[in-house]
Amino acid sequence: MGLLPGSRRDRQAALNQICRTLEKRALDMNGVVDPYAVVTPDEKILLELPGSSNPTRDATDICGSASLDFYYLKDVQTPRNPIARWKIEMLPGNSKAYLFVGSKGEKLDSSSAIDTPKVLKEVVGIPANKPILTGADLVPNAKASVEPRNGVIINIEFNEKGTQIFRDFTALHIGEIVAVFYNGKLLTAPTIRDKINDGKAQISGFKDLREAKLVTNLLNSGTIPVRLDVIGSKP
Known part of the structure; x- marks a missing residue:
């Protein structure tokens, strides 16, 4: 501990x-x-x-910890930003992972443990680029479920402050990309289709329903201020 x-x-x-x-x-x-x-x-x-x-x-x-962060991918190409450094595409054969291709041909795989910190540093631009929203901006009522079209998802709702931030951000960045990271791992990077007024959203990218339920559990129960290590167990 x-x-x-x-x-x-x-x-x-x-x-x-x-x-x-x-x-x-x-x-x-x-x-x-x-x-x-x-x-x-x-x-x-x-x-x-x-x-x-x-x-x-x-x-x-x-x-475990539950760090949920939403980042604006300002350096990723979109129709509104066609000369950005990075291109983004779904990784072939893996509908839950992304491939980032840089202007010099460099490639970063979001599902790779080696590339994950590089995605955060080089594509997202941390620490200079701060998250627009975090798990602290959520109402503790996240719910995990399975949908025929989207697979395993978590429905989330932002609190009053988070709803206002999300509304303003989505209004300004229609056609651009927001990335959702859980404990430093990229879950999903959807394109903003419209201004979102109600503060509600869906998060996908989980490997199964058990993982999604665990994440909702951690998000809804609040944070733990220190790292906890399991040092032993008895049946």
Whole structure:
């Protein structure tokens, strides 16, 4: 576990809040009944997952982070921006991955662990290019489902501030591309077709429904301020 700042009393309060978040996340895991998390005297967290068929996997999932970021791909070619450095296309044979081709012929595969940080740095332009929206701008009511046309998706809704930002952004950038990253991995990069007034959107790009449900669980339950590592488990 990462270090929490403050006095012992402050750390205890923060750890107790983390326990409640873990319990909330665990409630949405298949088969888990009455999850319980408690802080030990040495400031570790003991997590009980009654009913789990795979406690190590479920604990690892529950303790994960949930970073959702929306970026404007200003350096990717569109009809409105035909001389941008990068071209984007779906990766042949993989409907969930993108291929970026640079002006000098360089290629970046969004599904490659090696290329992923390069996509963020060279195509998105971080850290100079900041996300227009993040998971903090969402109402905690995300829902995962499967649609005949779009496959596995998550329906999201922005809060009041996020809705205004999204409305203004989509109005200004019709015909351009917004990219959605989850924990640094590109999920989807749709073209903006129209101004979006209601603050609602769909996110695709998940490998299966289980992954999408896990992401909704993490998004809806709130963030955890430190990294948590599973150091052991018992059946």
